[in-house]
Amino acid sequence: MDSLIFYFLSSVLIFSALRVVTHKNPVYGALYLACALVALAGIFFLLEAHFIAGVQLVVYAGAVIVLFVMVLMLFDLKAEKQLWKISPFRWASVAFVAGLTLGVTLLEGLLGSSSIGDLGFFSAKHIARLLFTKYVLAFEVLGVLLILIAVGVVALTRLEREDD
Amino acid sequence: METLINGTKILVIFLSMGSLVPFLVWAERRTLALMQSRLGPNRTGPLGLLQILADLVKPLMKEDFAGQATHKGLFYLAPLLAIIPPALVFGAIPFSHPLILPSFEFLGYAFGPYTFYFQGFNLNVGVVFALGVSSLSAYALLIAGWSSGNKYSLLGALRAAAQTISYELALSLALVGLILVFNTLDFLEMVKIQSGPLTFSFFGSEKTIPFLPGWGIFYQPVGAFLLFISFLAESNRVPFDLPEAEGELVAGYHTEYGGIKLILFYIGEYAHIMVASALMVTFYFGGYTFYPFLTEDSLNGLFQARMGEWAGLLTSLALFITFLVKFFLFLFVFMWIRATLPRFRYDQLMDLGWKTLLPWAFGNAVVTAVVIFIFDFFKRGSFFG
Numbered sequence: 060m061d062s063l064i065f066y067f068l069s070s071v072l073i074f075s076a077l078r079v080v081t082h083k084n085p086v087y088g089a090l091y092l093a094c095a096l097v098a099l100a101g102i103f104f105l106l107e108a109h110f111i112a113g114v115q116l117v118v119y120a121g122a123v124i125v126l127f128v129m130v131l132m133l134f135d136l137k138a139e140k141q142l143w144k145i146s147p148f149r150w151a152s153v154a155f156v157a158g159l160t161l162g163v164t165l166l167e168g169l170l171g172s173s174s175i176g177d178l179g180f181f182s183a184k185h186i187a188r189l190l191f192t193k194y195v196l197a198f199e200v201l202g203v204l205l206i207l208i209a210v211g212v213v214a215l216t217r218l219e220r221e222d223d
Numbered sequence: 224m225e226t227l228i229n230g231t232k233i234l235v236i237f238l239s240m241g242s243l244v245p246f247l248v249w250a251e252r253r254t255l256a257l258m259q260s261r262l263g264p265n266r267t268g269p270l271g272l273l274q275i276l277a278d279l280v281k282p283l284m285k286e287d288f289a290g291q292a293t294h295k296g297l298f299y300l301a302p303l304l305a306i307i308p309p310a311l312v313f314g315a316i317p318f319s320h321p322l323i324l325p326s327f328e329f330l331g332y333a334f335g336p337y338t339f340y341f342q343g344f345n346l347n348v349g350v351v352f353a354l355g356v357s358s359l360s361a362y363a364l365l366i367a368g369w370s371s372g373n374k375y376s377l378l379g380a381l382r383a384a385a386q387t388i389s390y391e392l393a394l395s396l397a398l399v400g401l402i403l404v405f406n407t408l409d410f411l412e413m414v415k416i417q418s419g420p421l422t423f424s425f426f427g428s429e430k431t432i433p434f435l436p437g438w439g440i441f442y443q444p445v446g447a448f449l450l451f452i453s454f455l456a457e458s459n460r461v462p463f464d465l466p467e468a469e470g471e472l473v474a475g476y477h478t479e480y481g482g483i484k485l486i487l488f489y490i491g492e493y494a495h496i497m498v499a500s501a502l503m504v505t506f507y508f509g510g511y512t513f514y515p516f517l518t519e520d521s522l523n524g525l526f527q528a529r530m531g532e533w534a535g536l537l538t539s540l541a542l543f544i545t546f547l548v549k550f551f552l553f554l555f556v557f558m559w560i561r562a563t564l565p566r567f568r569y570d571q572l573m574d575l576g577w578k579t580l581l582p583w584a585f586g587n588a589v590v591t592a593v594v595i596f597i598f599d600f601f602k603r604g605s606f607f608g
Contacts (some may be wrong), residue, residue, distance in 0.1 A: 086369065090297075093362060100355070109264055109348040110408075116355025117395070122388060125361045129384055132369045132377060183348055183408055 065105055081153055084145035085136055089127045096120040126143045150184040234342045237310045244493040245275040251558045258562040285482035292479060293372035301367035304483045305491030308360045309498045312342025312353045316501045317411050319343075319511050319543035320519045322535055329383055342410070349410040350402060354395055357457065361387045363491065364466070368476035379475030382569060383459060383466030389576040390456035390463075396584035397449040400591040401506055404442045406463065413439070414510030418518040427603045436514025439507035445587050445593065447507045454503065456576065458495030460557060462564040463572055467492075500553035504546065511546035 079088045096119050103112035139142035141148060190198050249264065249271065256263025264271030292298040319341040346352050361384045368380020405413050421435040423442070438448045456463040466475040477488050504510060512518045522541050526534035567575065 090362070090366070093359075097359070109346060110351060113348050113351030113355045117351065117358055121355055121358030121361070122391070125358075125365070125384060125388055127361070128365050129381055132381065133366065183351070 061105060065102065068098045068101045068105070071095075072102070077157075079147075079157075083140045087137050088129060089124055089131055090102045093120050093124040093128070096124065107160070108181065110181070110186055228339075229344065233314055236314050236343050237397075240310055240313055240494055240497060240502035241306075241490060243497065244490045245279055246361035247493050247496075247554065248278055248489070248544050249275050251561070254555065254558040254602050255562045258559070269284060279486075281483045282486045285409050287482055287484075290473050290479050291372040292370055294370040297366045297370035298479075299484070301363050301370065302480070302491070304488035305360065305363035305488050306368060306494060308356045308363075309491060309494035310606065311356045312502065315346055315352055315495065316408065316498075316505055317342045317345075317414060319539045321411070322539045324535075326466070330444050337530060340411075341543065345411065347409045350398060350408045353405065353498075354391070354398070357495075357498065358388070358391050360457075360491070360495070363488075367480070367488070368396070371476075373479050376476055376478045377524060379466055386459070386463065386466065386569075386572060386576070387457060389573060390453045390580070393449060393576060393584045394457060396452040396581065397446045397453060397540045397590055398506070400446040401439055401450075402467040403588070403591050403595055405439070410505055413521055414505060417509040418512035420514060424598045426598065434515065436509055436512070438509045438514075443507070443587070443591070445583065446501070446591075449587065450506070450574075451503060452531050452580060454499035455557070455560065456572070458492060458499055460492070460496060461561040462567050465566060465569050496554065496557050497550075500550050500557065503553050504549045508549055510543040513545055517545050531583070 072095050075091045075098065078091040079095065082088050082091065096115060100112040100115045100120065103109075103115060253263040253271065264274040267273040267277055287299055289295050317340065321341065322339040324337045324339060364380050364383045364387065365565070368376040368378075370385070371377070401413075402408060405416050407413060407416075417437050417439060421432040421436050421437045421441055423430060435441065455461075459466050467477065477485055479487060515521075519538055519542065522538040523534055526537045
């Protein structure tokens, strides 16, 4: 039963990820990305990483991609759609990247490390403990990075307005 | 076998949620009417109850058109996306105490001891799952507005989505204080903690108030208030229902929808309200228990003396009825607010979300964390345990 769900979710994931890069309308690309992320969250659930799955849904699929979609809906996308139609390399580039990915995966499967093994059950408490003790520097640096992004966005929009 | 039981549970939850919505529509119309000194639907059937049937049949018989929709596939997909996230969250909320069935023999097969959870699925990160899935409801609004091929739908959809994601922040932060107090993300654990008396460690000593239940609202009154307002805004409910107000932007993101597709949007909205109500009850009002009288221990004791074997089932049923009573009470509060308050203007709405609720939710989380730290410090006697 688990493997059935896994095959279903991974096929949805692969199909959606492919459509992100092959659909001519960028809004559809963003929506297919959201679909891929929801499938990925499902796979995380299967791997018993419940917290990561939930956080994936909250942050990535639920906030970041929503903002992408909102911004994309405000644009006139005729140029983007036209670009996809006229480029001679569109399918070749997709095939190239797909082939690279397949090659890396096969290579890793043949020579890479063994299976993940039993990592045990990581609850939110374990992750929090790790974040605040072993990886606290990375955590704090990420916080500073986010503040930088927020300040930078405000500064950029202020600059543009002052140029008028 | 497990899959079959879980699948049936999810199906039952989804169908019961869909069936409760027409009843809620009737209840809302009657409640609003009685609060406005008029009667509401009272001609179709006794007390207007056949209005439910009328409301269901009329849209089903309407023409299914896509109008000027530019993206027909997405146009038909959006109403479905409106009802799936709240149904998923509804499946994670516990409605009653889990029923522990001992092993028994049936038709020659031995069924082992089995715990029947009164939820669609029992997650130990229930809160994160609920927040994540309910934030997916923004897609339905965006897709509906954009694929309609109507400028006003698009603007209404963008407004509605902006409102939704703004209040999601206040929602999550208001919950942080609660998670700090209860120390768990699991819904069942939270209800178990709330089924005892109100205890807190006061500068080192454990104080217990024996006559009050340990409900979340006593630990986090500010958080409860903030969460309630955020839920009102998340479900596009008055006073935050600008996205679907009739006079603004025609009807917002569902302008071009009619018939059964529109009904699906309304089912989504009422499902959001049901989820909000159920979550308020689970987080802040004891879930399916009511400490002194109606907890699993007291009811088990009561029923064990008389019924013996069926005590567990009766306990679960009684607790389910407790949950339903509180659930319907909160639904009534939602309708009461709709009858009372006028609508917010859009800039007032966004100001409230970002400039009022978010700082207050931050403050709530910080104050909660500081208080817990101080009390723990006194209990432990040192800075780090």
